Amino acid sequence: MKIKAALLSKIHGDYTIENLRLAEPREDEVRVKLVASGICHSDEATRIGDSTIPFPAVLGHEGAGIVEFVGSEVKNIKVGDHVVMSYSYCGHCANCRTGLPAACNDWPALNSSGSRPDGSHVFNQEDGTPVSNFFYQSSFATHTLTKENNLIVVDKSADLRLVGTLGCGFLTGLGTVINGLKPTVGSSIAIFGTGAVGLAAMMAAKISGCSTIIAVDIHQSRLDIAKQLGATHLVDSSTGDTTKQIKAITDGLGVNYSVDTTGISAVMQTALNSMRTRGTMAPVAVTSKNMDINTFRQLVVSSKKIIGVLMGDAIPQISIPQLIKFYQEGRFPFDKLVKFYKLEEINQASKDSANGSTIKPILIIDEHYKN
Numbered sequence: 298m299k300i301k302a303a304l305l306s307k308i309h310g311d312y313t314i315e316n317l318r319l320a321e322p323r324e325d326e327v328r329v330k331l332v333a334s335g336i337c338h339s340d341e342a343t344r345i346g347d348s349t350i351p352f353p354a355v356l357g358h359e360g361a362g363i364v365e366f367v368g369s370e371v372k373n374i375k376v377g378d379h380v381v382m383s384y385s386y387c388g389h390c391a392n393c394r395t396g397l398p399a400a401c402n403d404w405p406a407l408n409s410s411g412s413r414p415d416g417s418h419v420f421n422q423e424d425g426t427p428v429s430n431f432f433y434q435s436s437f438a439t440h441t442l443t444k445e446n447n448l449i450v451v452d453k454s455a456d457l458r459l460v461g462t463l464g465c466g467f468l469t470g471l472g473t474v475i476n477g478l479k480p481t482v483g484s485s486i487a488i489f490g491t492g493a494v495g496l497a498a499m500m501a502a503k504i505s506g507c508s509t510i511i512a513v514d515i516h517q518s519r520l521d522i523a524k525q526l527g528a529t530h531l532v533d534s535s536t537g538d539t540t541k542q543i544k545a546i547t548d549g550l551g552v553n554y555s556v557d558t559t560g561i562s563a564v565m566q567t568a569l570n571s572m573r574t575r576g577t578m579a580p581v582a583v584t585s586k587n588m589d590i591n592t593f594r595q596l597v598v599s600s601k602k603i604i605g606v607l608m609g610d611a612i613p614q615i616s617i618p619q620l621i622k623f624y625q626e627g628r629f630p631f632d633k634l635v636k637f638y639k640l641e642e643i644n645q646a647s648k649d650s651a652n653g654s655t656i657k658p659i660l661i662i663d664e665h666y667k668n
């Protein structure tokens with residue numbers, strides 16, 4: 298069928314709104330009519346080549362919409378269901394079966410290869426040129442084909458313009474803390490970078506009972522929001538020695554946990570150095586930058602750990618309803634962080650996200666949707 302999508306044709310290119318052909322759904326696929334999609338920093342990282350995918354491509358991996366068609370092998374999704382889309386996983390490898398679908402053995406084939414695992418394409422240009430899909434959802438489009446494991450059915454009362462954006466950035470921030478770091482009640486944590494991921498990590502630290510929650514950023518406006526959402530201390534890292542300031546807040550010892558969302562080499566170093574003995578750091582940014590450490594002096598002697606956490610180690614079908622519940626209880630007010638744009642304004646929305654003026658842009662794809 299003919300659809301409309303924001304197409305990206307090359308690294309550093311602008312998005313262009315194009316007509317594309319969407320393939321016929323297979324037995325194990327679901328066709329979703331998109332209502333809205335968040336823009337995640339990882340879309341931008343892919344646009345600028347910090348993470349790779351064959352171009353042309355339709356990006357977007359925080360979609361929400363309404364199910365239009367289900368293949369005969371799809372068991373738990375019905376036409377008319379309202380769904381949030383998250384990442385794809387196979388459901389039957391050892392990691393999926395032990396409750397770690399973010400570590401699915403088929404992750405790259407399903408999420409970042411640009412095609413179905415067999416190499417066929419979900420989207421084609423009108424001249425037949427194959428177009429990559431992304432996270433098996435490509436939510437910057439009016440319609441898409443996805444898989445049952447990408448989908449989280451939500452109550453029809455949930456506002457689909459808002460909840461799609463829970464599918465990646467906010468999920469990552471929440472899960473990095475709740476599933477990755479598992480902080481003990483009363484502990485201390487420093488979050489480097491208070492964008493969507495960092496602020497979600499901060500709210501999760503509060504929910505988890507951390508007593509000292511230090512937000513670090515270079516923009517005062519971001520720090521002000523962090524304060525409203527529960528940071529106990531703010532550090533503007535553009536002024537003074539950040540490690541020293543964090544140690545001063547934590548009796549000279551440093552924090553128990555740190556999360557880096559900036560992906561900047563020097564900031565990642567600071568996130569490691571500002572922890573106390575036995576501290577655990579989760580660097581979660583999608584970055585092409587490295588961290589140069591002396592393993593003996595910076596890890597072994599102080600028994601510190603650095604852990605990789607993908608998609609917050611979250612099972613989306615469990616964590617997204619949980620996030621919606623936290624939101625309804627007033628404990629996860631992510632709606633304060635979003636700004637709505639039309640699909641046609643995607644280039645402006647990406648710029649506003651990259652320059653920090655919008656924390657979480659959401660593209661409205663179906664302007665007729667009413668909650």
Ligand SMILES: NC(=O)c1ccc[n+]([C@@H]2O[C@H](COP(=O)([O-])OP(=O)(O)OC[C@H]3O[C@@H](n4cnc5c(N)ncnc54)[C@H](O)[C@@H]3O)[C@@H](O)[C@H]2O)c1
Nearest residue numbers: 338339469490491492493494514515558581582583607608
């Ligand atoms: N691991 C995963 O599974 C996963 C999933 C989603 C997103 N991500 C990645 O997480 C990262 C954060 O995403 P986001 O949407 O929150 O991005 P963002 O750009 O909104 O946030 C980054 C923040 O870092 C701040 N910052 C920049 N330089 C700084 C410095 N020197 N010191 C302190 N703060 C500084 C910025 O002001 C901004 O507030 C991105 O790299 C994104 O791609 C990872």
Ligand SMILES: [Zn+2]
Nearest residue numbers: 387390393401
């Ligand atoms: Zn798997």
Ligand SMILES: [Zn+2]
Nearest residue numbers: 337339465466
């Ligand atoms: Zn993302």
